[in-house]
Amino acid sequence: MKLQDLASVRTGLVLSRKQSKELTDYRYPLINLRCIQQEGNIDLNKVDIYEARESLKKEYLSRQGDIVVRLTAPYTAVLIDDTTSGMVISSNFVVIRIEDKQLLPEYLFWLLNTQKMKHKIYENTTSNMLGAVKAKFLMEFELTLLPAEIQQKIGQINLLAKKERQLLKELSAEKEKLYSSLLDQAYKRAKKGK
Template identity: 25%
Template structure:
């Protein structure tokens, strides 16, 4: 089945708020993530929840789509223990269709063809921005739940394989550098 994203999910902007030194809520921003949507830094509560609408409190399964700048990605919020809100650099995609897995939709949005489509419609010369309307009109192919689960499993294993390969290359480089250093000093 093919459908537009707006037919299976609610899309809203993140909340505009000012970070504080010590808060009771995490204010998620794109700088906390790499290009693949993996969180790369620890986060601390830096937002006061007073005045933040309950609608802006992230729920497990919400998808954050980084819509501003050149680093566009989707990431699935899955931390049940984190009280968090997304910044305005994100669109929060909340699935309404139970036949779509959040992890699958995240994978689908991160595909090169989907990203190319979205970036083609980005507006702005200094800071390109993908609009809510364009994101909502993005065509999503929705296979069976079983196929979605299989795709997610393969994608997770592929990511794990990349991490292992990267670590192997790093260790191999250290090994050769040490060998060369030892040879130089003998």
């Protein structure tokens, strides 16, 4: 079954069409290439603010359950949750909105981030220097629908593993700070003792 049979697949907003050159009352957080992390997260600290000339249609804003895919390498897909909904999706991305309940967003998120899928995307990129993938490739992507229970298990295991990797990364950063602080204190004490 093709992805377009189960979901709407479209590129995001061409920002220049609705952008204001000055501050407005229509300010939106903007998903940009810098804030998409290779692990499939959105770094909220790197999100830009988009000043629109008018109120934007909901189709241009992320919704919980959407999958946003970079059109350029590394073609990372992110799953929109409650912390990342309501953000402007630019034309640097494709947004996939599942319309058929047979396909679970968590499962599709996992599938799009597999090495096998990324390899398929690399094989189907345009030959320009950016190596962009076209939304049409994703629309015509053939997938086998697994039973909902299996999709749910795969999706949940993937999300748990992703959360664990993120926690381990944070723990590692905190331990580095601790070790650095302990070493600095030991050095200072040793210097005073001389």
